Amino acid sequence: MFSLRERIQKWKKAHEVSIKELKFILFRIRKSPLSLLGTFIIAFYIIIAILAPILAPPQPSWDIFKNPNPFIIPDAYNSVDPTPPSPQHPFGITVEGYDIYYGCIWGTITAFRVGxxxxxxxxxxxxxxxIIAGYYGGLVDEILMRFTDIIICFPGLILAMAFVVALPPALTLDAPTILIPITVVIALITLLQFLKRTSKRFANISLAITLVLAVVSALIMFGIVPKINVVQMPLTRLDKVLIALILVGWPGYARVIRGEVLRARSEDYVEAAKAIGASDSRIIFKHIVPNTIYPILILASLDIGSIVLTAAALSFLGIGAEPSYADWGQLVQKCEPYMLGVDIVRYWYIWLIPGAFIFIFGLGWNLLGDAIRDVLDPTLRRR
Structure with a gap:
């Protein structure tokens, strides 16, 4: 039987490389004060989000049974002008009677959800x-990248606004809506198999599946087989914002990862994997993805703050979350009539406090993204 100390020493020896790497990561983070600041800011917001029911519980005077959703700020106060901060309402009250403190605290959860x-x-x-465009190249690359370029050529905020307005109040996906994209994807895979002259058996199976799906889709579209609603769910205004931002945001990641895959697929270790007969899926997931994922993770960490800022902009323009929803952009939008003249100074708390929450949240993610870049980027980490 080994003693506890011997077990610890044995574990340390078995994980010596991982422990050394972890120490190096912590050293890099400690070396950058701004990275530490970003980490503390995001940790602070995480604590606020977790403790929101304790920090901002619904007041007994609010008829919470009318709005059981805690993200709906109860309209419990009637006031002609905004009410300044007080011990009962630390951040003040908007002209419509919404508690700014309650909205900012619960809006933290909304910000994390959106970002x-x-x-x-x-x-x-x-x-x-x-990955598909970069690895297979050729016709598949042209089709996917040209579609990506079409989305990128539109201004992100304008396109997101168009998607939010165009999305229906309920998301309904019937059988043809699902089958047609699947049929197109399988058809492209089948075409690739024939062009690359790989396994004839796999290509024939893919062709058979494509034909079956195409026939079924045609029968449904011409009314021979009744349509079946596979998915049907209502969409809130915030759900529309999330879908719109996703539709606008993915092309940037696709372009970056495609470039990394184009670089990686010509490396010797990929050529060696092909030479020993490794399948495409094994090459992609075992060799290409682990060596190309870090730049896009860095980009993603830097994008969270800008995504929250874009969502706040949509709420400020009146097409974001519901009017009474706990959302920072919604709170700033409520102070719009008071942002001119002397009122902007007199009622500073109704725009400055929600704006500060947005600004610090975005700043924290940008600083944390720099820390992640210092840790993951192989061109910077060993400097």
Missing amino acids: VMVVALSLIIGLAVG
């Missing part, structure tokens, strides 16, 4: 498109 969800889903779509 993290949009970046994560955009990253997944961008990775899929960029």
